[in-house]
Structures are given as C-alpha cells and as structure tokens.
Amino acid sequence: MKDIVSVDHLRVEFATGDGPVVGVQDVSFTIAPGETLCVVGESGSGKSVTSLSLMRLVEFGGGTITQGALTFMRADGTTLDVTAASSQVMGQVRGNEIGMIFQEPMTALNPVFTIERQLTDGLMLHKGLTQEAASARALDLLKSVRIPEPERRLRQYPHELSGGMRQRVVIAMAMACEPKLLIADEPTTALDVTIQAEILALINRLKRENGMAVLFITHDMAVVAQMADRVVVMYHGRIVETGTVEQIFENPQENYTKALLAAVPKLGEMKGKAAPERMRLIGDEAARAAQTAPKSRKPEVLLQVKNLTTRFPVKGGILRRTVAQVHAVEDVSFTLNVGETLALVGESGCGKSSCGRSILRLIEPTSGEVWIGGRDIGALNHHDLRRARADMQMVFQDPFASLNPYRRLKAQVAEPIQNFGLASGTDLEARVVQLFDRVRLPREFMTRFPHELSGGQRQRAAIARALAVNPKLIVADEAVSALDVSVQAQVLNLMMELQEDLGLSYLFISHDMAVVERIAHHVGVMYLGRIVEIGPRAAVFDNPQHPYTQSLLSAVPIADPRKRRFADDLAFKPITSPIFPLSYQPAKSTYTEIAPGHLVLNA
Amino acid sequence: MTYVLNRLLSVILTLFLITLVTFAVTNILPGDVAMMIMGTQSNPEALAGLRESLGLNDPLLVQYGHWVGGMISGDWGNSLIFKKPIFELLAQKAAASAIIVAMSMIIALALAVPLGVWAAVHRDKWQDTVSSTSALMGVSLPDFFWGILMILVFARWLGWFPSSGFVDPAENFLGTLRHAFLPSLALGLGLMAHLTRMTRSTMTGILNQEFIRVARAKGLAERTVIWRYALANAIGPVITIAGLQIGYLFGSIIVMESLFGYTGMGWLTYQALLNRDLPLIQSTVFVIAAVVMLTNLAVDLLYVVIDPRIRLG
Structure with missing residues (x-):
C-alpha cells in the first residue's frame, strides 16, 4: 500500500535574534494508511515541530522548512509536495484531509463561540454544507465521540464543559471532515488518567472505523506502548531510533532508547515486593548496587492526621454571602x-x-x-x-x-x-x-x-x-x-x-x-x-x-x-x-x- | 440577571454618592452665591433677602434635599451667567458634546483596532514599530497641539472643514458634523494611543492561544482566524478601556471645544468655572459624572453580550 505521508530529511529552522536555531534536522519517516505512528521524545526533542511541519503550521511559530521533502497523498490520489504548496492548497488540506488534536483541551476551543459554531465552520468551508446540514453533521459527530446530551452541548460554550468533554469536542472537530490522517499532539497529557483512557480508546475506535492513519505525539512511553504500531524516538531534533512498537520496547538498539525505557516505571512491576525501589537509570547501576538493603526502622509515628476536614466557601448573591x-x-x-x-x-x-x-x-x-x-x-x-x-x-x-x-x-x-x-x-x-x-x-x-x-x-x-x-x-x-x-x-x-x-x-x-x-x-x-x-x-x-x-x-x-x-x-x-x-x-x-x-x- | 441587577444597584449607590460630593464641594468652595448674583457692591439688606429667598440660610441637609428634589423633578435652577434654566441649557449643550464624544471614540477605535491588530500580527517586525511609534506620538503630544495642527492643515491649508463654530443640529445636522469633525479627530488621535496598545497586547496574547492554532489547523483562512476568532476575544478589554476613556474625554473637551469655539458641554463648563456660576458648576459636574458612570455601565453590559463566560459568572 502507498504511504499516506512520507517525510524525507526534514529540517526546520527558527529565526531568532542570535541567528537561526535548528528545530529538527534529518527527520525521515513514513505513515501507511490505517497505521498509528507514535513520535516519542522528551521536551525539546522536536516532536511537535515535526507534526506542525506536516500541516505547515510551523511557519506561524516563526519556523521555516529549510530542507527536505514532505509528501502527502491527497484524497483524490494525487501527491502533494507540502513544502511547496500554496497557502490556498494548504487551506484545503488542513482540517479537511489532515485533522489535528492538541494538548490543552481547556484552551483549544474558542471561548466566545458556541460548540456548534466551532464544529460547523470547518464543514461549511471544506464540504460546502449549508448551516442546517452542517449542524446535523455536528450533532452526529458529538454522538460519535459519545458526549452525553449532545443536542444541549451544541448550544453551549466551552467553559460550560468539563476537560474530558472539551477534548471530545476537539476530536470531533478534527474528525469532522473525515480526514485521512489524524495528528494528535499530546492529546491526553493534560487529562486525568480515567479520561485519558477514554480518549485513547476513542481514538482507537475512530481509527478502526474510518481506516485513517494516526500520527501520535507523546512524551509518555506507557501511552506509546498502548497506542503505537510503529515508533519514532526523537532526541534533540533528530530521530534516534525507528521500529515497530514491539522492537522498540523489547529490543531497543540505541542507548538513548534504552535509558528512556529504563526510566519508565511499569505499573505492576512491583508485585510481590515489600519495600520501595529506586528508579532504574542506565549508567547508575553502581549506585543502585551500593544501595544498602532498606534499613528496618522501628516504626515511629511522625505525622498523625485525625478527621481532617477543609471546606471552602462558595460566595454568591448581591451581598456575597456564603451560599454553599x-x-x-x-x-x-x-x-x-x-x-x-x-x-x-x-x-x-x-x-x-x-x-x-x-x-x-x-x-x-x-x-x-x-x-x-x-x-x-x-x-x-x-x-x-x-x-x-x-x-x-x-x-x-x-x-x-x-x-x-x-x-x-x-x-x-x-x-x-x-x-x-x-x-x-x-x-x-x-x-x-x-x-x-x-x-x-x-x-x-x-x-x-x-x-x-x-x-x-x-x-x-x-x-x-x-x-x-x-x-x-x-x-x-x-x-x-x-x-x-x-x-x-x-x-x-x-x-x-x-x-x-x-x-x-x-x-x-x-x-x-x-x-x-x-x-x-x-x-x-x-x-x-x-x-x-x-x-x-x-x-x-x-x-x-x-x-x-x-x-x-x-x-x-x-x-x-x-x-x-x-x-x-x-x-x-x-x-x-x-x-x-x-x-x-x-x-x-x-x-x-x-x-x-x-x-x-x-x- | 443577578449580574445586571448588581451593576444597577451599584450605579444607583454611586449616583447618590456623587450628589453628596458635588453638593459638599460646591458648599465648601469659598464665595457666596447671593453676592455673586448681586455683585460685591450690593446692599446688605437686599443680599440677606436674596439669601433667604434662595434658601441659603436653611440647614445644609434641607438645602441638599431641595437640590436633589429639584434635580429629580427637572428644576435644576437658573444659570447665573446665562440667565436661563440650567436643565434646558445643559440638555442642549450635552447633545452637542455627545456628538464630539461619540465621533472621537469612533475615530479612535476605527484607527486603533486595525493598527493594534496589524502590530500584533506582525509582532516584533517593522509594522509593530510603526504602530507603536505612531501610537506613542498620539499620546505624547497634548490634545490642543493636535487641535492646532488640524486647524492649520484641514481648515487653513486644505479648507475642507470649518476651523471654528457650532451649528444647531436641529437646523443642519450635516453642518454640525462638519464642525464637530476636527475637534473629534484631534481628541481621537490622543485616545487612539491607549487603545492601540491595548488591542496589540490583548491580540498578542490571544494569537498565542491554542484555539488559534486549532482554527488554523481547521483550514480557516488567516483573515477569518484573525478578524473573527482572535478579535472576538480581544475586543472586550479594548472596549472596557474605551469606556473608561469617556471620563478623560469629558475633561479634554473643555480645552478642545474652547479651541474650536464649539459651544458644547466643555465650553459651558469652562464658562461656568470662569464666572463662578455655582449652580451651573454643580449641575455640570453631576451630569458629567453621571454620563461617565452610565457609559461604563453600558460597556459592562456590552461585555456580557461579547463574552459568554460572564453571564454565568
């Protein structure tokens, strides 16, 4: 099958007062239809710059693609050279053929527009739908991301929704035009763990149902293990290692990948162990070996908390009295x-x-x-x-x-x-x-x-x-x-x-x-x-x-x-x-x- | 709804405090109204009679009661210098000044918002420098300088607008606008500076928000992103600042109307102060304070329309 995206020796630079700074360099990977590619790395590794380059959104942050090729297979079967495309063409691709989800659900929605307006404007722009048709589609979208009371949500403003619901709206927005590629940039980092689980499961289901490809950006190795088909590990703006998710987790080749994986605690790995253990750090074996067996102290109480209760007043009314x-x-x-x-x-x-x-x-x-x-x-x-x-x-x-x-x-x-x-x-x-x-x-x-x-x-x-x-x-x-x-x-x-x-x-x-x-x-x-x-x-x-x-x-x-x-x-x-x-x-x-x-x- | 009620209550309370302050201040000011009316050389007996008939011998509280009662019933007394009922006088002059105030605000916003947006979009580029420099010039040069410059350029050299005078809007509304334009432009240029800076800074903040990136990722055209998505969020604080400037404007029209011979509130205030027309001063101060308060109330209510988050909060 032909790849939907191919990135070849991408280099992005940012202009600063002290001359250009390289954001990423020599980055190459491909994504096949229906595949989830995870790009993982720590802060400053260039993973977000990579994803923003695919949409050519990086230029709004002062970045320039100075080298390399970005090829995207469009819905009509033609290939698009993203680096050379006009802004009109990019306008057709963005939100229509490539959808994107961002990290912060609390700020990803425009606070002064209703959910309906934000869901329908892309549909009317890209699909030429009428207001009624777009509204009907928006309602379907909210249902497909399983938001409770979808009819009411359409008329609401973002601040009336919880973080988890907002992220569902953002996903619905990204999915609105049935894109062939979904870019998810740390989509669950700001969410609680149960909501993260729901959102990850939702992305998996939508991907399965629509056969779209997913580019998933994260710093969290546990999320990578759960989501990825293939993994790209980035460090300091370069790719360190690429492989299937099993290869990366079970047989990492590069020292950086090994160190990264070692440092990740795995839930369940402490089963049957009574005392806490230090975190694994590559190159720190000596220190850990020297770690004496946990001193068995005589239990001696330091802090005792009894029936602690803290309540905050909720003020309301004209006289600002406590109402709850x-x-x-x-x-x-x-x-x-x-x-x-x-x-x-x-x-x-x-x-x-x-x-x-x-x-x-x-x-x-x-x-x-x-x-x-x-x-x-x-x-x-x-x-x-x-x-x-x-x-x-x-x-x-x-x-x-x-x-x-x-x-x-x-x-x-x-x-x-x-x-x-x-x-x-x-x-x-x-x-x-x-x-x-x-x-x-x-x-x-x-x-x-x-x-x-x-x-x-x-x-x-x-x-x-x-x-x-x-x-x-x-x-x-x-x-x-x-x-x-x-x-x-x-x-x-x-x-x-x-x-x-x-x-x-x-x-x-x-x-x-x-x-x-x-x-x-x-x-x-x-x-x-x-x-x-x-x-x-x-x-x-x-x-x-x-x-x-x-x-x-x-x-x-x-x-x-x-x-x-x-x-x-x-x-x-x-x-x-x-x-x-x-x-x-x-x-x-x-x-x-x-x-x-x-x-x-x-x- | 509670929000609106809260605001209305606070307006009523503030208006009451304003009446107290204006009444107190004019009573503390040295000088005797009766003597001002009759002149310093007048007969002491006639003076005492006038005092009695004006109620100046009543206790202060009674005087205050009379004054407030009169204010409410529309009997604001007579101006000493114009020998006319103050209410009538003020109504006419306030209308004339409202034209200048509104026009200068429109001019200021029409210049400041695009300039501020332009600067924010091209932040740290030459456009930004041009915008902030021109805004700075607007604010650093005093209004009357702009006024003189306007008279020179548009009245003397180009002859497009009259340099002085006032036309009754009831007779010739277009003529009133023509006379009001130059003072409004001069005031607007001074106002523009703050508003440009405010627009620039709120827009800069908004443009860095994630929802702007989301809007771009949806494929929306850049002008939609900036003029719809971003400006809808940035305009609130700008309008608030604009509302606060109304007070400053009423101060500025005193100079500007006198400079252009435009007989509005500003000119009237100047005349009242110059001739120590106490009843007129009292009423003028009250009207200005009330107008400033009410415009700020209007701005706050407008904010409720712009920003849905306030309705529930």
Whole structure:
C-alpha cells in the first residue's frame, strides 16, 4: 500500500535574534494508511515541530522548512509536495484531509463561540454544507465521540464543559471532515488518567472505523506502548531510533532508547515486593548496587492526621454571602511514620493538594487534628506555627513558579536558614554549599538565576531549599510531574536517597500510579475529599478493594505493548461535584480493615 | 440577571454618592452665591433677602434635599451667567458634546483596532514599530497641539472643514458634523494611543492561544482566524478601556471645544468655572459624572453580550 505521508530529511529552522536555531534536522519517516505512528521524545526533542511541519503550521511559530521533502497523498490520489504548496492548497488540506488534536483541551476551543459554531465552520468551508446540514453533521459527530446530551452541548460554550468533554469536542472537530490522517499532539497529557483512557480508546475506535492513519505525539512511553504500531524516538531534533512498537520496547538498539525505557516505571512491576525501589537509570547501576538493603526502622509515628476536614466557601448573591461549600477534604485520617513515604493519589479535584496544604496550615482546615512529632499543629498560635514550619516543608509542582526569578539560587536556599536563624556568616555559606552538594547541583550554580537552569535542576534547587531547615516532613505536591521521564527518575532517586540518609518522611501527592507504586510505603486513594482506601502499597496495588481504586488502576496505561487495555470504548463514572449546600451534613468516614493496615471506606 | 441587577444597584449607590460630593464641594468652595448674583457692591439688606429667598440660610441637609428634589423633578435652577434654566441649557449643550464624544471614540477605535491588530500580527517586525511609534506620538503630544495642527492643515491649508463654530443640529445636522469633525479627530488621535496598545497586547496574547492554532489547523483562512476568532476575544478589554476613556474625554473637551469655539458641554463648563456660576458648576459636574458612570455601565453590559463566560459568572 502507498504511504499516506512520507517525510524525507526534514529540517526546520527558527529565526531568532542570535541567528537561526535548528528545530529538527534529518527527520525521515513514513505513515501507511490505517497505521498509528507514535513520535516519542522528551521536551525539546522536536516532536511537535515535526507534526506542525506536516500541516505547515510551523511557519506561524516563526519556523521555516529549510530542507527536505514532505509528501502527502491527497484524497483524490494525487501527491502533494507540502513544502511547496500554496497557502490556498494548504487551506484545503488542513482540517479537511489532515485533522489535528492538541494538548490543552481547556484552551483549544474558542471561548466566545458556541460548540456548534466551532464544529460547523470547518464543514461549511471544506464540504460546502449549508448551516442546517452542517449542524446535523455536528450533532452526529458529538454522538460519535459519545458526549452525553449532545443536542444541549451544541448550544453551549466551552467553559460550560468539563476537560474530558472539551477534548471530545476537539476530536470531533478534527474528525469532522473525515480526514485521512489524524495528528494528535499530546492529546491526553493534560487529562486525568480515567479520561485519558477514554480518549485513547476513542481514538482507537475512530481509527478502526474510518481506516485513517494516526500520527501520535507523546512524551509518555506507557501511552506509546498502548497506542503505537510503529515508533519514532526523537532526541534533540533528530530521530534516534525507528521500529515497530514491539522492537522498540523489547529490543531497543540505541542507548538513548534504552535509558528512556529504563526510566519508565511499569505499573505492576512491583508485585510481590515489600519495600520501595529506586528508579532504574542506565549508567547508575553502581549506585543502585551500593544501595544498602532498606534499613528496618522501628516504626515511629511522625505525622498523625485525625478527621481532617477543609471546606471552602462558595460566595454568591448581591451581598456575597456564603451560599454553599466545597468539601475539599472530608474527614481524612492517617498516620505517616518516620523515614517513610505515604502517597496520596487521586484525580484532579479529589482534594489531595488541599489535604497537603491543610496539614501545613497553608490553608486553614475547618476541623480535625494534625500532630507532627507529638505537637498539635492546629493548636499553635501564629508565632509557634512559624517555628514549627521548620519541621515541615513543601516542594511544589512547578519549580519555575516556586522559585523567585529575580534572586540567585544561593540566596533562595539560604533564605529559610536565615529566617529561622539557624546559621549566619561562614556557617551559612558552608551550609548552602553542603545543600547544593546534597542535591547534586554543581556549586557554580549557586550564583545563577532560576531561568538559567533546566527543569530538573530547578526542582533540585527547590528540594535544597526545603531541606535547608532540616525538616522532618516534606509534602511533595506533584513534585516530579512536570519533569521529563529520565529527569523524573533522577529526582525521585535523589528524594529516596535523602530519605534513607536523613530519615525524611514524605507525603507524596501524585496522580501517577506507576511512580507511586515504585516509591511509596503506604498509599491513600482519595476521591471527593475522602480517603476511600488506604494501606501498605503492596496491599492497595495488588488487592484493590474500593471500586474507585479498581477503576483508577484499570485506567493506567502500562508501558508494555503486549498488555493493551484501550481497544473498546470505555466509560468511567464521571466524578461528581464536591459542592454541597450549607445544610449538608456529610457522614463520617468509617472503614473496614480487610487486612492489617489496609482500610476500605464503607459505602 | 443577578449580574445586571448588581451593576444597577451599584450605579444607583454611586449616583447618590456623587450628589453628596458635588453638593459638599460646591458648599465648601469659598464665595457666596447671593453676592455673586448681586455683585460685591450690593446692599446688605437686599443680599440677606436674596439669601433667604434662595434658601441659603436653611440647614445644609434641607438645602441638599431641595437640590436633589429639584434635580429629580427637572428644576435644576437658573444659570447665573446665562440667565436661563440650567436643565434646558445643559440638555442642549450635552447633545452637542455627545456628538464630539461619540465621533472621537469612533475615530479612535476605527484607527486603533486595525493598527493594534496589524502590530500584533506582525509582532516584533517593522509594522509593530510603526504602530507603536505612531501610537506613542498620539499620546505624547497634548490634545490642543493636535487641535492646532488640524486647524492649520484641514481648515487653513486644505479648507475642507470649518476651523471654528457650532451649528444647531436641529437646523443642519450635516453642518454640525462638519464642525464637530476636527475637534473629534484631534481628541481621537490622543485616545487612539491607549487603545492601540491595548488591542496589540490583548491580540498578542490571544494569537498565542491554542484555539488559534486549532482554527488554523481547521483550514480557516488567516483573515477569518484573525478578524473573527482572535478579535472576538480581544475586543472586550479594548472596549472596557474605551469606556473608561469617556471620563478623560469629558475633561479634554473643555480645552478642545474652547479651541474650536464649539459651544458644547466643555465650553459651558469652562464658562461656568470662569464666572463662578455655582449652580451651573454643580449641575455640570453631576451630569458629567453621571454620563461617565452610565457609559461604563453600558460597556459592562456590552461585555456580557461579547463574552459568554460572564453571564454565568
């Protein structure tokens, strides 16, 4: 069969103030009809530039195709030289013969136009349909992507739809003219794992039904394993390796591919193992071998949370009175031992971040008790709370946002030490140097600004800052979620090493089940503000009892192409709203202990 | 609906506060209305009589009550210098000024929006420099300079428009527009600068949004993407800023109308201030404040039409 797309030695350059910068070079691949080709790579690898070049959209971002050929087989059987096509011809191809889905469903739809208008304008343009015919087709499209109440959605605006529904609308838009090629650029990266599973299954079904080819761009090896027929691995604007998905996962040839795959945690790989294990890093075998067997500590409670509840007021009316409440954290209790990690997992809005912040009193809990090292945090006055914060520090998701862009790293790491009066003068200097060594940042970085560092380096600096006051507890809120997979593995290993050496306890807030499976001692699954299941990691992962835990685990993509799970349509129960009227009196959280320490919320 | 009610309530409250402030300010100002009417050389007894008949000896609260009551019933008193009922006077002059204000706003928007869009589309290229330089020139040169320049170019040299004067719109509406054009253009050029910058910055932000990329990926023509998809999102903040400029405009017409001999509100305000016509000043200030408030209310309501997200919020 003839290839639908052939890319031959593509080179794209971007004009900058300092002369041209190469986005991608020497990129060649083909896609056959009905095939899914995954382009995988870490940030800056050029995977998006490649996909945008196929549509010639790269020129709107200041890029120029300077070399190579891009050939697309059009619907009428003629071949089109994309690099030389006029903008009129590209206008006919875009959205008509090639559809595209983007990463951010929240911003991919025009906020001031109705869903109907955005679905029909392409149809009227490319297919010459009348308004009525286009509207009818739009309704069919919404049905085919299984949106509930499709008639009502047509008249709605994007802000009235959830993220998952918006991404379905974006897919419907891309599919509107029945394109022969669908380009999906990180289509599920911004979505929760159950919605990701639904969207992946949807793309698979549409592909099967329409026989279209799919170019799937992602950074997530687990998604690649689930979706790809063939894989292109990119690094620094070049192709590293190409092969079938089985070849790439089972017999990778290039060191970069091997390293990338090694760093990916696979859900289920920790079965039968009691203790957490460091992430695999190629070239780090020596360090891992040197890793002593986990110290068997005598369990000693550091953090005890009892019936923690946090509610946020919803204001309304002319006088801005509280009319309802968001039950963000609802009757949550758990303990965390010294030197251990408790992971709080759940999807967006489940209350895991609010829980972490309530414990540190960064937001004031409504009720409940928090004890850290025998001290009642809730009872502390303003002054004592400030003192107590030395024991409990936080690492946030986005180190670029949590570090001050105008201050050198040295000053930012030294700041908490000075605040608490722990050291000054040469002692302070020595302590900062020691912290930089501790997180393995070169000492010359001390005088740099955050923007001069990579994401992983910035997160190391944020960890150094948290460590500066010798805390006992670190609340890590999605601390590695924004990092590329190999960097993520390095930072996780650093955190585990620090835990072993310093006896730190982590409250590890994450949506990534595969990472949690690898690093946590205990796991709490949160849903609608409550912990629905909590227990030793092995118990929760190997024997999940609560229906929500089960559906969450079934939705996680596994980085193994022989364990595919998203063939048929999936429909997970949508998460209901945590907003309740003021009069609402929630029931207490009561649990059944099905195994030692393994608690499941009673329905 | 609650949003609209909220806004209306706040407008009523603000209008009340405005009456308090204007009343207080004119009462604090030194000078005696009765003496102003009769002159400094007048007979003290006659002066006292006039004070009594004007109600100036009543307690302040009673005076305020009379004033507000009069305002509501349309009896705004008489102007001291024009010897005419203020209500009638203001209605006529306000209409004349509304023409200038509206015209200058239309001119400003008609120039600023395309210029700002043009700059945003060609960001960091020469078009951007041209646009921001011309916008900067518009704002850095004072209005009256533009006014003088307009008189020189369009009235003296080209002779296209009259340099001065006012025609009653009831007699010759086209003539009124011709007289209003040059002051409006001069004001519009000053206004344009802010609006161009606002258009440029909101458009730049919008053009970087993902939904613009999605629109292009759908195969929509670039002009549709820019003038429909992007501008529909960018126009809201521009209109808000334009609405806020109405207040600034009422300040500017004082100079501009006097310069062009255009007898509108601005000219009237100037005359009232010059001759310390207290009742007239009071009413003028109130009308200007009310108009500025109401136009901002109109802008906010317009925003509801433009941006569907506000309706529910």
